[in-house]
Amino acid sequence: MSFGIRVRDLTRVVFQLGNNWMTLAGAALTTSSAFVLIWFWFMEFTGSYQVNPYMGILLFVILPGLFLAGLALIPIGIWRVQRKAKLAGEAPMPLQAVDFKSPAVRHLLTIIGVLTFVNVSILGTAGMKGAEYMDSNQFCGLTCHTVMSPEYTAFLDSPHSRVGCAQCHIGHGAPALVRAKISGIRQIFAVTFGTYSRPIPSPVEHLRPARETCEQCHWPQKFTDNKLIFRTKYAEDEANTPSTSVLLLKIGGHTANGTTGIHGRHLDAMERISYVTTDARRQEIPKVIYRDDQGHPVEYVSDDFKNLPKEKLDKATTRQMDCVDCHNRPTHTFMLPDRALDKALAGNRMSAELPFLKKKAAELLKVDYPDQKTAAAKIPVELAEYYRTTYPEIFKQKRGQVDTAGEVVKSIYLHNVFPEMKLTWGTHPNNIGHEDSVGCFRCHDGSHTSADGRTIKGDCDTCHILLAQDEKDPKVLRDLGMK
Ligand code: HEC
Ligand code: HEC
Ligand code: HEC
Ligand code: HEC
Ligand code: HEC
Known part of the structure; x- marks a missing residue:
């Protein structure tokens, strides 16, 4: 058969x-x-x-989808025509009269084979790139901009800003990935139709156990010893008077004498603690079940457990304690105005020389602005206005400091309050410590007692040695050569 005839045969089949x-x-x-x-x-x-995120959705989700849909349409179209012809009793289409020995058909099969190979390669690459993209911080954090804005903003500012969202929220293994993708599709609908909750609920109910996420990078056996921390607070007086606390936290961990301290006592090779909580945020803990060093369970029950109304008890859930019960904000840390301002003043990001700065800034931060844009416009202007009218001399001399303070206070607001997501001061309490929220005192309040009269200790030296408490000029800092 001549080449021309073969090509004609082939095109005839394809065209038909x-x-x-x-x-x-x-x-x-x-x-x-x-x-x-x-x-x-x-x-x-x-x-x-x-x-960019929107192009990302187009390139990694929509285009491969169209590619796949097109591929599916090709055989469906052929099948429809065949079926119609058959129903009408017409002559069968060429497929049914196929002669596999004919070179035209063999060529057609080769072409189909090559095209299939090309298509599978394209699909494979698209799938791989799509999955990779959907795990990226950019996709998680920016695609649904308003929705994820609080968590993404805090994340960028945290010690984990180089750790991927997926490493804490998905973790290793194919089942987790598949679960995450299914939940992702549900979330895309929620965002498209605006049905997501504001704020996004916390705690994350199906967060993977810390053992499979945090412990990939921080294993509990690694921590021992104490950790020295100091905190400087500023009073809301004219001089923004500072006072400093210095404490030695008993982090503990695994030692030759067994497990000790904050890390060692709650978590171990064996799961030591589970607790009963009666609210969705896990802030009320009326009952704690603890396995002591001999492996015996001890039940610590709070004073008001017996008086709990029945509808509360019915809502109670039990949970195994892990890292996230203390470190619930390892990366999405939202602060209260007081602490955020103290941090900015202590870090010298704004000047404590400006009279009443702490008080005025706290006032401005607590105003109920309708959105971030309004707050960003108003805060620096109002602060400057305060100094211009109340301290005109200082305003003239220290104009630069006033402007810097305005920008810093504004940025504190933008990092912690998101009216669009109904997230404001204190919406997401931090469980580390006990100053800004109940934290450790959910259990360590001295009122959780066992049948044999033991209590979960609440004395001040259980968790830290207070080397100085709210002192103007702590001697210990001078001894350490830090003053
Ligand atoms: C170091 C681990 C870690 C990383 C990295 C991380 N998260 Fe989280 N995330 C958490 C923990 C822990 C919680 C709170 C869980 C709880 O209390 O149950 C949380 C909660 C959330 C919540 C629920 C609302 C809230 O504030 O509690 C959202 C939404 C969220 N993360 C999104 C993200 C996004 C987007 C990224 C990446 C930009 C990210 N996370 C990166 C650990 C992490
Ligand atoms: C992929 C690795 C990785 C994972 C997963 C991870 N972390 Fe981290 N974590 C880090 C790194 C890196 C740092 C920063 C260390 C530094 O700055 O010295 C850090 C720092 C921390 C710190 C110290 C923060 C500070 O202010 O100094 C805490 C607490 C912490 N992580 C808790 C957690 C918790 C809880 C989880 C699980 C929800 C978690 N991490 C998951 C890598 C990880
Ligand atoms: C009972 C509460 C509690 C639990 C449970 C807990 N931590 Fe901590 N962890 C703390 C406290 C308190 C600190 C000190 C906080 C500070 O530095 O201000 C700390 C400090 C850390 C640090 C920083 C250490 C340093 O030297 O700066 C890391 C990292 C850390 N924890 C990881 C974890 C991981 C991972 C888990 C789970 C295996 C875990 N923690 C479980 C309370 C806890
Ligand atoms: C869910 C309840 C719960 C929470 C929340 C909790 N603890 Fe504990 N903690 C316990 C129990 C139970 C024990 C063991 C009591 C015993 O020895 O019988 C314990 C023991 C300790 C010990 C050892 C005390 C000793 O006698 O050596 C320290 C230190 C400690 N906790 C620190 C903390 C810190 C710091 C936090 C907050 C970051 C915290 N705990 C949060 C339940 C809790
Ligand atoms: C169950 C453990 C625990 C007990 C009991 C406890 N603390 Fe603390 N405390 C902490 C932890 C953990 C921090 C550090 C929080 C952080 O890193 O932000 C802290 C921080 C502090 C600070 C620093 C202030 C700040 O801004 O965070 C002071 C002051 C303090 N504690 C005083 C006390 C006093 C006084 C008592 C006794 C009434 C007490 N604590 C009992 C765990 C405890």
Whole structure:
């Protein structure tokens, strides 16, 4: 058979099979999306294109979807025409009269084989790149901008800003990935239709156990010893008077004498503690079950446990304690105005020389602004206005300091309050410590007692040695050469 006849045979088969709108549309869709995808991968490879989140959805989700849909349309179109012809009693289409020995058919099969290989390669690459992209911090943090803005803003500012969202929220292994993707699809709907909750509820109910996430990087056996921390607070008086506390935290861990201290006593090779909580935020803990060193369970029950109303008890849930019960804000840390201002003053990001700065700034932060934009516009202006009218001399001399303070107070607001997400001061309490929220005192309040009269201790030296408490000029800092 001459080459010309073969080509004619071949095109005849292809045309007869493909000559229906659905197959043609499918082929056009697949081919064009394949070209765009390949062009984009090339651009990305040569570094001439940076993906932004919305383009990301188009490139990693929508285009591969169109590619796949086109591929599916091709055989569906052929099948429809065949079925119609059969129903109408017409002559069978060429497929049914296929002669596998004919070179035309063999060529057709080769072409189909090559195309399938190309398609599978494109799909594989698209799938891999899509999965990789959907695990990126950028996708998690920015795609649904308003929704994730609080968590993403705090994350960027945290010790974990180089750790991926996925490493805490998904973790290792295929089942977790599949679960995350399914939940992701549900979330895309929630965002599209605006049905997500504001704020996003916390605690995250199905967060993976810390053992499988945090402990990939921080294993409990690693911590021992004490940790020295100091905190400087500023009073709301004219001089913003500072006072400093110095404490030695008994972090503990695994030692030759067994497990000790904050880390060692709650977590161990054996799961030591579970607790009963009666509110969705796990802030009320009326009962704690503790396994002592001999492995015997001890039940600590709070004074008011017996008087709990029945509807509260019915809502109670039991949970195994892990890292996240103390470190519930390891990366999305939201502060109260007081602490955020103290930190900014202590770090010298703004000047404590400005009279009443702490008081005025706290006032401005607590105003109920309708949105972040209004707050950002108002805070610096109002602070400057305060000094211009109340301390005109200082305003003239220290204009630069006033402006800097305005910017710092504004940024504190923007990091901690998100009216659009109904997230404000104290919405997400931090369980470390006991100053800004109940924290450790949920259990260590001295009122949780066992049947044999033991209590979960609440004395001040259980968890830390207070080397100085709210002192103007702590001697210990001078001894350490820090003053
Ligand atoms: C170091 C681990 C870690 C990283 C990294 C991390 N998260 Fe979280 N995330 C947590 C923990 C822990 C919680 C609170 C869990 C709880 O209390 O049950 C949380 C809670 C959340 C919540 C629920 C609302 C809230 O504030 O409690 C959202 C939404 C969230 N994270 C999004 C993100 C996004 C987006 C990223 C990446 C930009 C990210 N997370 C990175 C650990 C992490
Ligand atoms: C992929 C590794 C990784 C994972 C997973 C991870 N962390 Fe971290 N964590 C780090 C790194 C890196 C630092 C920063 C160390 C530094 O700055 O010295 C850090 C710091 C911390 C700190 C000290 C913060 C501070 O202010 O100094 C705490 C507490 C912490 N992580 C808790 C957690 C908890 C709780 C989880 C699980 C929800 C977790 N981490 C998951 C890597 C990780
Ligand atoms: C009972 C509460 C509690 C539990 C449970 C707990 N921690 Fe901590 N952890 C603390 C406290 C308190 C500190 C000191 C906080 C500070 O530095 O201000 C701390 C400090 C840390 C630090 C910083 C250590 C340093 O030297 O700066 C890391 C990292 C850490 N924890 C990780 C973990 C991990 C991982 C887990 C789970 C295996 C865990 N923690 C369980 C209370 C807890
Ligand atoms: C869910 C309840 C619960 C929470 C929350 C909790 N603890 Fe504990 N803690 C216990 C129990 C139970 C014990 C063991 C009591 C015993 O020895 O019988 C314990 C023991 C300790 C010990 C050892 C005391 C000793 O006698 O050596 C320290 C230190 C400690 N906790 C610190 C903390 C700190 C710091 C926090 C907050 C960051 C905290 N705990 C939060 C339940 C809790
Ligand atoms: C169950 C453990 C525990 C007990 C009991 C406890 N503390 Fe603390 N305390 C902590 C932890 C943990 C921190 C550090 C929090 C942090 O790193 O932000 C802290 C921080 C502090 C600070 C620093 C202030 C600040 O801004 O965070 C002071 C002051 C303090 N404690 C005083 C006391 C006094 C006084 C008592 C006795 C009434 C007491 N604590 C009992 C665990 C405890």
